[in-house]
Amino acid sequence: MAAADDTRHRLVEAATEVFAEDGVYAGSLVEITRRAGQRNRGAVHYHFGSRESLLVAVLHQHAPFLAAREGELLDKARTTPDDDLTAVLEAIVRPAVELAETGPSGRRYLVIVGQLVEEFDRLDQAVAAELTATGGYDVYALLAERMPPLDEALQNERLALITGFILRSVADRARASERAQPGRAQLPTERFVRNLVALAAGMATAPPVDE
Numbered sequence: 622m623a624a625a626d627d628t629r630h631r632l633v634e635a636a637t638e639v640f641a642e643d644g645v646y647a648g649s650l651v652e653i654t655r656r657a658g659q660r661n662r663g664a665v666h667y668h669f670g671s672r673e674s675l676l677v678a679v680l681h682q683h684a685p686f687l688a689a690r691e692g693e694l695l696d697k698a699r700t701t702p703d704d705d706l707t708a709v710l711e712a713i714v715r716p717a718v719e720l721a722e723t724g725p726s727g728r729r730y731l732v733i734v735g736q737l738v739e740e741f742d743r744l745d746q747a748v749a750a751e752l753t754a755t756g757g758y759d760v761y762a763l764l765a766e767r768m769p770p771l772d773e774a775l776q777n778e779r780l781a782l783i784t785g786f787i788l789r790s791v792a793d794r795a796r797a798s799e800r801a802q803p804g805r806a807q808l809p810t811e812r813f814v815r816n817l818v819a820l821a822a823g824m825a826t827a828p829p830v831d832e
Contacts, residue, residue, distance in 0.1 A: 629668050631657040633678050634726070636665075641729035645676060645736050673745040680737075680751040683720055683730050688756035690716035695760050706825055709764045710818045713757065714787055718814055721795035728795035735788035739781065768825050775829060783821050790817055 635656035639648040650665045650672060661667065669675040694712035701708040720727040737744060737752050744752065761780060768776065794807060808816060 625668070628657070628659065628664065629678070632659070632665060632668060632675065633682065636675050636679050637682070637726055637729045637733070640676070640679060640736075641732040645733060646672075650675075673748055676745075677747050677751045679730075679733065680748070680755070683727060684751060684754045684756075686720060687716050688754060690719065691756040691760055695756075695763065698760075698763060704767060706764065706767050706822045707818050709760060709767060710783075710787075710821045710825070711814070712760045713764075713784075714791070714817050714821065715814055717788060717791045718794075718810060718817075721791045722810065725795075725799060728792050728799075731788050731792045731795075735785055735792070738784050738788075764825070769829070771829055779825060779827075783824050786824065787817060787821055 632653060635653045636648070638656060639653045643649070643652075651662055653675075654662055654664045657664065665672070665675055669678065691712050694715060695709075698705070698708035698712050717731055721731055734752065734755070737748065741749060741752070761784075765776060765780065768779070771779065794813065797805075797807060807813070
């Protein structure tokens with residue numbers, strides 16, 4: 622690997638850590654540079670030009686995997702009855718769990734995605750495009766079609782809450798496995814997936830509330 626490519630790789634790894642720990646926009650670029658082992662405080666701007674371009678590189682790490690895996694499960698979900706929410710939700714949950722189980726980078730990635738989904742309408746265009754490339758929006762379109770009738774505001778609120786709930790649950794489970802001291806017992810992976818899908822389906826189908 623060329624020196625410049627190695628530096629970029631180190632910066633992306635460090636940014637994934639810092640953005641997950643401190644927030645995408647609160648995370649310090651100087652701290653990212655330090656963790657990447659770079660003496661030049663302007664290394665991020667030299668190699669990426671901006672925080673947003675660095676964030677695009679962070680998102681690109683796992684976007685192809687998520688897009689491919691979610692696409693496979695989405696194709697499967699489309700063959701199920703029109704009122705089947707569980708197959709659609711599995712296309713969100715299972716790829717996230719699989720990514721989290723690859724190690725700390727995957728777990729941190731999900732934390733970052735969870736932050737960005739909340740801010741999607743305000744994201745930089747290139748960041749939004751890379752986030753869309755993860756493939757999740759086609760899954761959510763089908764989920765919205767299959768949810769019980771809701772007004773637009775309530776449906777959007779539920780979709781946002783479901784997303785946050787899924788990503789935080791998966792990331793928290795992965796974080797627990799990294800702790801030196803064990804906490805509460807964790808469900809086996811398959812049962813965890815099925816339980817999380819069932820809980821998300823309950824959120825999607827809860828009775829509507831009045832304004």
